[in-house]
Amino acid sequence: MASSAAVDVAGAGRQQALDGSNPAVARLRELIGGHESTAGWSRCWEEGVTPWDLGQPTPAVVELVQSGTLPAAGDATTVLVPGCGAGYDVVALSGHGRFVVGLDVCEAAIHKAKQLSAAAAGGDVGSNFFAFVAADFFTWEPPEPFHLIFDYTFFCALHPSMRAAWARRMADLLRLDGELITLMYLAEGQEAGPPFNTTVLDYEEVLNPLGFVITWIEDNEVAVEPRKGMEKIARWKRMAKSDY
């Protein structure tokens, strides 16, 4: 068992530990090379080294959708999922008046997301309420800012030196009255990344100066088994500029 795990660095669709003891995470770190590199992420997707990939929507996303508490702007709520990977959460968030854009810097990820979502829709892509875009979160310019942005395993995937820029992009890409939801994977004790060590304070340090405040935070009770006890979900709104 242990030896087969040592050679199997792919494993998309299985729930794996996201720490250095997992050979797939060790390989991911080799490919990313310790700094933020688009080429590194592309190599991961091309080699199938995607240990983060659950092969299904994140249970907390399914709960959020069922909770009926997501922003509702009539029939035209726009949602962005940056670093969407294979896009299960994009599809899960879509519909009921929500149009969701899944963004990933890797063409291979977007290709996979399109294939999987088309297969799930039985080929009927015309009526879908989502789209996938291959572009860099840090430079992409959408026509309009979004009502909702959902971040999961994107903040922790980025080198910590990118976090302030991540927050600035969130502010740019979100409407002033929009909501940011962060499902926070709080990796700790890691000597390298991704995923990089992350705390709630790390989010606050970059988001608070831009006026974002937490309106709700809870432990993620429905985290998948290897991530149990390591995740919190926070909802953020922006205060008026004069208040900060």
Ligand code: SAH
């Ligand atoms: N959220 C997904 C994938 C997490 S892995 C899931 O939970 O399955 C992080 C993803 O971010 C990878 O797919 C990687 O290709 C993407 N990524 C990394 N840097 C990016 C950037 N600058 N812009 C957009 N996507 C990026």
